[in-house]
Structure formats: C-alpha cells, structure tokens
Amino acid sequence: MEEIQIPSYFICPISLEMMKDPVTISTGITYDRENIEKWIFSAKNNICPVTKQSLITSIELTPNVTLRRLIQSWCTINASHGIERFPTPKPPVSKPQIIKLLKEAKSPKMQMKSLKTLRSIASENDANKRCMESAGAMEFLASIINNNSSEVFEEEEGFMSTKDEALSILYQLKLSENGLKSLIMSGNGEFIESLTRVMQHGSYESRAYAVMLMKDMFEVSTPTPLLSLKQEFFTQVVQVLRDEISQKATKASLQVLVHACPFGRNRVKAAEAGAIRVLVDLLLDSSEKRVCELMLILLDQICQSAEGRAELLNHPGGLAIVSKKILRVSKVGSERAIKILHSISKFSSTPSVVQEMLSLGVVAKLCLVLQVDCGSKAKERAREILKFHAKAWRNSPCIPMNLLSSYPF
Structure with missing residues (x-):
C-alpha cells in the first residue's frame, strides 16, 4: 500500500500526531485539544509550547472549525488507504x-x-x-x-x-492552587471542620475523599490555618490511618499529618491522638518505599515532642521497628530513623532505655551505619548516639567483634 503523508499543518506541535479536535490558544498557535489540555491542566504548564509566551492572562481554547473540516475532508478523500474519518467532537461545556x-x-x-x-x-x-x-x-x-x-x-x-x-x-x-487556598481559608476553618465531621461519620469512600482533598489543600496552605487545627482533626486522621481504608487514603493521611506536624502544638496533638502506636503497627507490615519514608518522617516529627517520645518508648516494638528500618528502606528512611533514635538518646535515655537499645541490636545497627555509605548527617548522628552512652555500651558482648572497630571510643 502506498504510504500516505499527513500534511504538516494537520499535525499537533506537541504530540506530532494528527489533530482530531484542533483548538487555537491566545498566542495564535493551533493544537489538538486533548494534548494542549494535558499540557496546561495536568502538567500545569502556563506557557505556549511553541512560542513560550505566558498563558496566565488567557487560556481560552477556541475551536479551529476550518482546520477540523479540512482534516475530516482529507480523511474522507483518503478512505481507500485505510484512513478513518473521525466524528465531529462534542462541544465543550x-x-x-x-x-x-x-x-x-x-x-x-x-x-x-x-x-x-x-x-x-x-x-x-x-x-x-x-x-x-x-x-x-x-x-x-x-x-x-x-x-x-x-x-x-x-x-x-x-x-x-x-x-x-x-x-x-x-x-x-x-482544583487550582487558588481554589484550594480559598477552601482552606474559608469561614475561619469551617471547611476543615466539615471534612473532619465527614471523616468521623461518613462512609469509607467519603472518608477517603475527605482526607485526599485535605492533602491537596495542605500542600498549598500557609502555616496560619495549620496552627489552629483542633484535637478532633488529628483524632480522625489517625483513625483513617488505623482503618487502612485504601492505599491512597493511607498515603494521603500520612501526607496531611506531615504537613501539620512541623509545629510543636500539632506534634503533641498527634501524639495524644495515638499516631505513634498506629505508625509503629503499620511499619511492621509496610514494605512500600514512599509509605515507609512518610511514616518515618512523621515519627521523627512527633518524637521531637516529649509526648511523642514517651509514646514510642511505651510501644513494645517502637525502638525495634525504627532500628529495623535503618538501611532497609532508603537513604531518607535511614536518616529519619537515626534521627528518631538520636532524639530518644538525647532527651529520653533512662538506664532501662539504654539497656533496651543494646539488647534490641540498635547499637550494632548504629555501628554498621558508620561503615556504610548512608549520608554524612546520618553517620554524624549515629556517632553522637554511640558517644552519648559509651560507658554503658563499649564493653558489651552484644556488639559483634567485627563492628567494635567502628565504635567511637
């Protein structure tokens, strides 16, 4: 069969495929509607791909009816070569x-x-x-x-x-960034309270939508509305985590709490909502890299409060699971896990805690960190932890002989 050449002006400049619904943007360039919408809305680009001119002031997509009819006519003429004429697209709302x-x-x-x-x-x-x-x-x-x-x-x-x-x-x-910002600022936190009620009383599906929408809102939020979050908010987000409604809802819940917990009062509220116990329990069974990273980031944030550290130490597997994740998740995961242990060692290291860290293999894991490539900050913190308790740990038989050379005497 003879090869048919598609006229160049029928081709979308972005995808290099034949246009089916040509539209012209404010810069005068014509694109296929589906492709330019992906460029502007999904990829969040605000410039014309060809001219590089800004589209901030106008992103009107004007149907190029003349070109569409030319393309359809060309398809009809070349039907004998297997070219199908596409239907006239439905006009946008x-x-x-x-x-x-x-x-x-x-x-x-x-x-x-x-x-x-x-x-x-x-x-x-x-x-x-x-x-x-x-x-x-x-x-x-x-x-x-x-x-x-x-x-x-x-x-x-x-x-x-x-x-x-x-x-x-x-x-x-x-929603656009401006739309999300107006939602979170509306009615002095009224909408956040409404989503909190949905998480408390709604169906599983609605609770998932509520926390996923809240994640989008928190990603563009200023600190002010996050500083006024109520205890009930943390209780309900932690409950969504506990119920494991879906993988998306779990990830969104973690991201919501990560955005909320750089602030001291929120760390305490998250600890009081039971976040530490839920996170440790989830970490025991979680293997997905990004989810584990988010859990360790959140644990690190909450453990920067006395209440968070106390909750971690009260959990029978708290220290063990944090130590286990070192060198097993990612560089980010290792850094956060070591940072958690550093907070415990620096501010909450009673004799029983020091002995527990030794018996659980935490000390041996920290010695191993000094021997591998896992980031200078992580190594520095691991070395500091070992120095904090050198008198209690240096002669312990729990440290393997091959790691003794790494111990910072």
Whole structure:
C-alpha cells in the first residue's frame, strides 16, 4: 500500500500526531485539544509550547472549525488507504451552562440529579473542570459539605447522600492552587471542620475523599490555618490511618499529618491522638518505599515532642521497628530513623532505655551505619548516639567483634 503523508499543518506541535479536535490558544498557535489540555491542566504548564509566551492572562481554547473540516475532508478523500474519518467532537461545556445547572441544583428536588450531571461533566476532560471551578461549582459543592443536614437517596449501589456526592465531585475537580487556598481559608476553618465531621461519620469512600482533598489543600496552605487545627482533626486522621481504608487514603493521611506536624502544638496533638502506636503497627507490615519514608518522617516529627517520645518508648516494638528500618528502606528512611533514635538518646535515655537499645541490636545497627555509605548527617548522628552512652555500651558482648572497630571510643 502506498504510504500516505499527513500534511504538516494537520499535525499537533506537541504530540506530532494528527489533530482530531484542533483548538487555537491566545498566542495564535493551533493544537489538538486533548494534548494542549494535558499540557496546561495536568502538567500545569502556563506557557505556549511553541512560542513560550505566558498563558496566565488567557487560556481560552477556541475551536479551529476550518482546520477540523479540512482534516475530516482529507480523511474522507483518503478512505481507500485505510484512513478513518473521525466524528465531529462534542462541544465543550460553557460557563453559562454550568451556572444554570448550579442554579437548578439549589432546589432540593433537583439537587441529586444536578450533582450527577456535574459529576458527568467533570469526568469528561480537564477543561470542563476548570470551567466548573470558574463558574462557582467549588463554592456550591463546599456549601453542601458544610451543611450539617444532607439528603439521602437510594441508588443501585446503595444509599448516597448529597454530601457524599458533592465531596466526590469536589475532589474530582482537582482544583487550582487558588481554589484550594480559598477552601482552606474559608469561614475561619469551617471547611476543615466539615471534612473532619465527614471523616468521623461518613462512609469509607467519603472518608477517603475527605482526607485526599485535605492533602491537596495542605500542600498549598500557609502555616496560619495549620496552627489552629483542633484535637478532633488529628483524632480522625489517625483513625483513617488505623482503618487502612485504601492505599491512597493511607498515603494521603500520612501526607496531611506531615504537613501539620512541623509545629510543636500539632506534634503533641498527634501524639495524644495515638499516631505513634498506629505508625509503629503499620511499619511492621509496610514494605512500600514512599509509605515507609512518610511514616518515618512523621515519627521523627512527633518524637521531637516529649509526648511523642514517651509514646514510642511505651510501644513494645517502637525502638525495634525504627532500628529495623535503618538501611532497609532508603537513604531518607535511614536518616529519619537515626534521627528518631538520636532524639530518644538525647532527651529520653533512662538506664532501662539504654539497656533496651543494646539488647534490641540498635547499637550494632548504629555501628554498621558508620561503615556504610548512608549520608554524612546520618553517620554524624549515629556517632553522637554511640558517644552519648559509651560507658554503658563499649564493653558489651552484644556488639559483634567485627563492628567494635567502628565504635567511637
């Protein structure tokens, strides 16, 4: 079969594939809609790929109808060569359409039906999500979640409340940074309190959506709202961790707490919520690298408080599991695990704790750290721990002979 050459002006500059839905952006360059939407919304680029001009002021995607018809005509002419004519794409949703839908959704009788339509629109593409956000969908969905009363409807898959539906759509929107910031600052922490109630009383699915949305919000948050988090918030996030709803929910819960716990008062609240015990128990069975790193980072943060260190020492396997993760997870994991032991040695090292570290093999592991390549900071802390308790440990038979040469006498 004779090879057919596609005209160059039919080709998308990003993907080098034939355009099916050509759109022109503010710089005058035409791209395939799917590819330029991925570039702008998913990859979060704000420049034109060809001209490198900024798109911050305008990211309107104008359909290039003339070019689309030319491409479709070319496909029809070359049908004998196996070229299929693609159908005319469905026009994207417009802001007035979303505003009309939101207005209809304010009626209790129409609300669930309108929410399902919004979910369908959001699932089509990223451009629809941004259009929904600009039309006020975020504020409307948040108002439903903030409302203590919620209508419940029977669906094929079970019972579904309007609050559950609104929350899943709001998470699905993948809000812009400005949208996430406005959510976390709204109503003096009202929305965070609403998500806390969802984590306390909601279904497993809604609790997962709540903590995953909170993770997105905390990633762009300033310190101010994080400093005013209540004890109940930590209790519910730790409970989501304990229940192991899903791998995504577990990871999001860890990330939420990591963002919250650089602050002293929050470390104490996390310790009082039982975070240490849950983290140690999860570490016993966890093998996924990033999850283990997050757990060790969080343990390190909480153990910078006296309450956190006490909780770790009260757990029968606390010191053992932290020591076990050294040199077994990653460089980051080893550094955090050694930092935890450094905090314990420096501030909470009673004679019984010192003896426990020796009998559990912690001392031998620290000597091993001095012999391998695991980062200068980790080695420095390991050496300091060994020096802290040199009198108690230097002559112990628990230290293997081959590691005695590493002991910093």
